[in-house]
Amino acid sequence: MEWGVCCMKAVREQFDDANPLLPWGACGVNPAFDFEKADSPSPSVNASLGWCKEHCPGYQASTAKQWLQPLATWVIPALTLLILCSVGEDGRSKDQKWPFYSLCYQIKEYIALLGDPSSAICGAFAELWMDALMVRDLTKADTTSARVVLGVAMIANQTEMFTRDPALIFRPQLEEEKQDLVEVSKSIPQKEGSVLRERASHSESPAGKEELLDSAQTPLDNPTFIASLETGIKTLLKARADFINGVGVPVVLLLVTTGSTFHDAYLQLGENDSAHGLAYGIWYSWLIILAVLSNSYIASVNPGVANDAIGKLVDLHPRTVPLRERVRTSYDWKRWADATVNQSSSLNYTHRPAYFYLVYLLGQTLAWAMVAFVCSCAAAISYSTPTIGIGCRSFTFMLYGALSFVLAWLMVLRTWIASRPTQGRTQKPLTAKVLQYVYATTTIVNAFVLVFSTIAQLVGLFRSCLCTHFGSLSDPIELSTGTELSIHKAKVTWLPVGFVAYTGVWIVCVIAVGFRMFNNYRTEKLMG
Template sequence: MASLPSVGDLVPQLAGLSPIPPGHRAPGLGGQNFTHCCLLAVNESLAVGSDGNLTYTATPFVAPGVPIGALGGDGGQFPCGASFDGDVGGAPPVRVPYDWCAARCGGWEMSRPGATQQWVGPLVQFIVPSLAFCTNVPRTRKLAIPDVVFRGRPRSPAGFASYWLRLLGAFLLVTADTFVWLAICFAFAGPMLLSAVYEYALDRRVLEFLAAPPETRPAAVPSRLRAHLLLAVVVGNLRMATLETHDVERAGPRTRRHDSVVSDDSELTTAPVNSRKIGEVVHNTIWKRVTAIVEEYEAARLADREDEPVVSLPTKLKSLLNSQASFGSTIGGPTLFFIGGFIYTVLDVENNLGDNDTAHALAFGLWWMVIPYLAIISCAMLASNGTSALNGIVYDGSTVTRPDEYEPSFWAQQIKKAEAYPVLGWAIRQVEGYSPIETASEGRFQTVKLWKRGLNKQEWVQEAIRDYEHSASEGAPGDRLSPSDLRRSLQLNRRDVLYVLFGAAFAVLVPCCLAFLTSYNTPQAGLSCRSLTYLVYAVSQACEMALWASAARLRVRHGARWSEACPTSKKVAWWGQVFVGFFSIFAAAGGTVMQLLGVFRSCTCKVPVRYWPRLHDPSAYIVLSDNTAEDIAAAQHWWTATGTTAVIVIGIVCALAWWHQRRLRKVFRDEADRLETDAW
């Protein structure tokens, strides 16, 4: 009697099947293969009957109603490793309980080099463009490259050999610096966007106040105030020092600066002022240096020296405005190319319907659209991201004046406290003078971090108001704009605040929502590892923005002494930022790394979160087959919809940002030109 054939004889895909996944890597280190797991499940679902034909076992893993001939090659797709071939019916579903998957297919599956949608696609299509976008986000610090790297002279054998090592070292440092900055931008995009939108709203408020018809204002705006407000618009990103230069030279006990709405980032040791004349208006030294161009122009106009061959104040103001690179060249063009590439990705997914790797790669790209939004909003502001133009227009004190004193940052305060301990103090002194970090701008003028720019510009506007209030108190009473009316006119109202909150939340949450919907509705539908990552990121960004907004409100109300006036709120805001920042960094950096490596391809992540407390429940099943009818239906319903929505929204946001910036730039130039004709 002839022996019966084996399952492998009747199903070629199962011939020579081993219980161990192919490869040499351990499953716990990424060596699992879920296509191999699918083959094991199919193999355990089939048996050979007494007549020599295939039959299902008592507890098959293949979905009920699937003809057994479809698994043996008699029509239909084999479920393991299937791909879309135009048939929306797809391949037969193969479902296994979680217990079976954990026992037979533990560990996770590392991304395969040949599977482009697992890591190459997300890396090249979304992360690499984000590296270019993040370079347009203003920053204050960067990784310092040692001068020794640039001293190579390839004119001798030794110099030629070291030349390539120096070049490689510089390349690695720049690459590390860019990736670190990208990670910071992604993890803290919420506060950055909120501050940027706040600054934009403040610019609009100031310029619309200056350009308003005379009949809508209580009184005319003096030319000096107009010039100061225009300066605040274009240089309001400069951080302010603590004391006046001429006061620094006086000895005395350390005192605090005047009320301020923002703390600065470095600490320099100079003596503070100990006495001032009664009634003397106290201005920041940076403010006084920058507004010197207004003082010079005002003195020339009052002395009737307008014909002198000097650069006029309107020209200087417009030069500062034009020092901000064109929106189209910095962000408009790159966004257009990014949208074009994303459109191709959306159209190309139609050829891979049912492929879950393609679905999750699309969701990953939608999530990373937060970076283009951040770059677009950052480039829509009027203040230049650099200080080169200002250094060429305004005298910064050079080396003849002592360094400016700034409010110490939190870390500077902690280092100061640590120096009191012998061991820590000795360690700090050993590395004193060495800094692997350098400022992004050269010269005495330094910018503030993006998440502080909105509040910093608010301080510049307040300085202009204080200067006007001081001059108004010394002048003769008359039909002048009162300081209270001025403050009220330049203060953001509730509608402006709502616009700021909505604009920042929209730029952060829309990409997260689209990514969440795509992953959530990819079978097995439900909240799982990837969609949970997007949800945690969105919630952490919303919490970061809420903490930033609450701290900003207190800073505006109480000035730099808000931590003294509200110590409990200060601690809650700081520790809240630390707590929420941990989850934000984990979701942004950790989620990206796990997506690219493939850590999410595991039994636990293939089960919806609702089953995690009861993984042994029979309903906690895992779909191991590919290209099922459910996969194809979800792809047709969600992939094109979310991808198209993302393209349309980012295009509209970019166009609106460009239009509004052009409008405000036109208002600024018109108001600057009015300084030539207005009376001083």
């Protein structure tokens, strides 16, 4: 269908002495029509939804300008920011013979980011907050070993916790103790070295290792171990990804693009395509927050770098968890650091206090509020674009926000169920499996909502009578564009809501960057 042709059909049927509008003048279909130079608004042309479906079936395909402009302005920058977000690394990737295993893992995690943005934002915020707590503890630390432990926690909080015993994180040091015994026994006469050789042989057994762990000094009492670990941590701090080149430049370019788009929208007041394009740009703006947050924590190094630097000293898990799981891992590593510094007894890291889940739920809700904010702003613009009412675009924005809320709370429930005692069972309980499948399915559906809506907007599927307004067949439909009502809505809704949305997004980003600068400055100063 052609929307302008449909508008002219309606004008022809309504043409009489009381309504002497000419079709080509009323509908603004003249190729020479320019919104910037128009002397007066286009007249309003209304028809019922039933008439529109009968006389104008199908949809209007996008012209080259209609799909290229939003693609270059919003979609490609959003994809760039998505790629900059951390998705972690599966520790099994190196062991898989299938060459595309790592690629499939990354695609799966990017789908999870699009489907559950609230959990990813909450995880990134959790890491940033834990960094601030670690910096506070670094300020109070009075020994090198305490500072090293806190440094390890900041570097490793992207990974799973291997063990429930804080002392066993440094267990590889046992192998060095055993090798020392072997080397010493070789350097002395046969008769005198027999005892040491027997001790070295005994240390290979599980019981011998436990005895050696109990009898030997802890690694944190070894100056050589501490010095080596401190050097590794300093190396990692220097090897962090450059924030300006990695994230700052793309975000600033997007800011410039946003300013240009607002300028164009101001010059084309009342043009419906510009309004919907602005709505989609606001919808994607949560990616700006996520990209900045996920690159603002202290341990912003590529996966695997930490293991190469300190893997021989610290028993690190090979899996780097995605952002949505980092509330849990950040909390576990913070508890490990506190227990190690204070020389506390063993902790069960699968059992977390009830207040953790309450705070987790609050954090997920606040993170969802950021997603809901941009979804609401986008929906408000599309809703107020004539025809005023809920259509495909505004419904999509609200549906995405609603599913994001469900997933945010479901993530907390999954974590709580997974931490419950299994009573000796090795397999996951049925409830945990069901929640896992429900979460995965809902995440895929929500990601599909975002991707399909974007494609539909680009190709023009939403330019149809069916998607213009959800209502009865007798409801009036606006068929013209650039009308007095459209210009009024542009002035009082489209542009103000757009400014409010992006102002809120950039305020969050400035706060995150401020946290990053402070944490990095204090860490580098305290760690030497």
